[in-house]
Amino acid sequence: MKRIVSTFILFLFALSLHAQTNPKADPSKIAYGDNKAAGNYAKIRGMNMYYETYGEGKPLLIIHGNSGSIGDFSKQIPYFAKKYKVIVADSRDHGKTLDTLNMVDSLSYEQMSDDYAALLSHLKIDSAFVLGWSDGGINGLLLAMRHPEKVKKLAITGANLWPDTNSVEPFVLKYFDGIKKYYDKQKPSIARTVLLRHFNLLLTQPQIKPASLAKIQCPTLVMAGDQDVIKVAHTLLIAKSIPNSNLWISPNSGHGFLVLRSVDKFNVEVDEFFQRKYKKIAGRDLFQN
Template sequence: MTASTTAPGRYADVNGVHLYVETHGSGRPLVLLHGGLASGEMFAPLLPAFTADHQVVLVDLQGHGRTADVDRPLDARLMADDVAALVDHLGLGPVDVVGYSMGGKVALDVAIRHPGTVRRLVAASVPVRRDASYPEILAQQEQVGAAAAEFMKGTPMYELYQRVAPRPEDFPRLLDKIGAALAQDFDVTEEVRGLTVPTLIMAADADMAPPGHFVEVFGLLGGGRRDGGWTGEGRPEGGHALAILPGLTHYDLASSPLFAATALAFLDRD
């Protein structure tokens, strides 16, 4: 079964993946990366803010939205390689990358694995260790798999997949792959400590991990060690920053105007 689409984007073949890509606006290029079980469409309410001064590239990552799955694990590192290859394919040069949740992990891996691809990075709702997430969140993640597909019917994630996916019947397979990815232990503390790309660590004040974890990540980047000074001379040397957005959760962070305003304030700093 193949779903028909009337979306305004196009496809780019990179690393064996037929990636769906949309480009909006003009200006300095900015790649927006969506969360798990979502697609680039999730940023539609904020797109006018992002496209005011930027050329925005929306990517549907492997197995998500209008990009069909391929025969490999759903691994953020592999998807990061896809994004870097796409930037090269499009001839965009160093780009700003903004990612949320799963897309934030992919964005972080782009900066770690392909630093020359990224001008500035915004990583939103991205713990750098698996055990940083609340225990109840880890317990919920253990339930993600094909068996949950029936229970997800009627949810926005299921509706989106059925509406736009090239193979809507692959939804249980996607859940299995996401479940397998979530079960993998990870700790990229040292990789983050070595980041050379100016990075904004962003989170909601009621996210999947406590605010203190994101403060800890900021500390890995040299933040929070001293007073910033009258002219900012005490800020982290790499140009890194931290934002804990008030009154938000993991689930509404990336649809809040605060998300766009905070990301753009960091990206447009120079």
Template sequence: MTNWTQDNAGNGQYAEVNGINLYYESHGAGRPLILLHGGLGSGEMFGPIIGQFADGHRVILVDLQGHGRTADIDRPLHITFMADDVAALIDHLGLEKPDVVGYSLGGGVALQLAIRHPAKVGRLVAASAGIRRNATYPEILEQQGQVGPEAAEFMKETPMYELYSRVAPRPEDFPRLLGKIGEAMAKDYDYTEEVRNLQVPTLIVAADADMCPPSHFVEVFELLDGGLRDGGWMGEGRPKGGHALAILPGLTHYNLFMSPLFAAAALGFVDATE
């Protein structure tokens, strides 16, 4: 069993949006905040820290295409498609510029949501989400190259399979999900120019021992006008777009998403009044 989920009562529903039957849960009350999970996970990944987010916010946990309780559909697994799904969910729910927090795959989706639909997003937190494929450590790229349908048998003892087999509408689709994830990770990408033009106030978050080196996330921050000069006594030298950077100590790519430190950093940013 995973240790991701805690006993937090949520209101699970489906929304027919953008050609997909998207599962989401609502927790708490207050200004809306959308939480987007990592690859091969679901909204349940945030179970250990959902209480922090839901204290003062209406938190909406979304299960992305082919993950958790959202069944796959006949299209590639790509962050731009999933970003459009979330944009359609925002419209479906009548949300007014919710804040969006995404981790790993969800961080990439969150960035694309802000790039493609900036008017729909309040503040953005993108955690553990590199913007260039070649920024990922070579040994991790090699491991990612081994992900495919044939890996399903080897993954049956992992938290990812335990979760999928327990909640997915079609548990037998796990090899299909691995195949699509593998195909997506094998494709080259570079979102430098798109990120450089981000109009949504964004917090870039990473673990100090993440899948990409800290220098990559500093590079992303520099694209957002950060880290280029002293911030000034009154903050006058901070990035013009309201962007920020957090490198979280003592964490890795594989435990950041359930760290209270991550929740505190994200909430400190989305709740800022500046």
């Protein structure tokens, strides 16, 4: 079990390090997630939420995944900051937003989506484009459901509606359950508290009914890799359940394709979605579009 845990921690560290220091992805070598020039704290909902802003233009909120942070998007921030005002934050109990750890309440996606709505209000942003990866995609869905006025357009990748073998590859659930059981037995520490909250989140949440996605009225781009940890059939279900949705399944791709191998394609696809007018295709247009 120690070997499994070490492998997982090393994977997260390597992914974050790759995202932050790869010179091709970040030619300006900005330390995203630790940039004093762009960083600040928002005192909202009983916590200090750390966030950074980049660029000018229409606001774009980018939301990271489980055990992630702002630094995961070092390949998206410089691209989108050329034409948008990019807002990236460390979610509750993640990154530098850790002053919630002494609270007795458990972590939930609903809490986190409400946090992001409050952050936009704190920044005096009425509505924004929203991009979410993995748990960030779940937060994006809930943000559009619970605070529809805040989301102009939504793009999500690698999100799920519930955590079982119908939605997630069985290996993944077994893998994280094993790590959680390992940390259950360890001595109390901040690291243990953080990881247990994250794993509990992955293994027990969300619990979103497909029919409830009909509340999402904004245009939505639903994405995943064709070999994602989230099953393609489940991603298709999400897209079918949202009234104004587009679907993109990236070929030969896993859960992290947006930061590891298909960065340019991903950024362009999302950018084009935000820029174009959404339309329903029907009748003869089905042959021509």
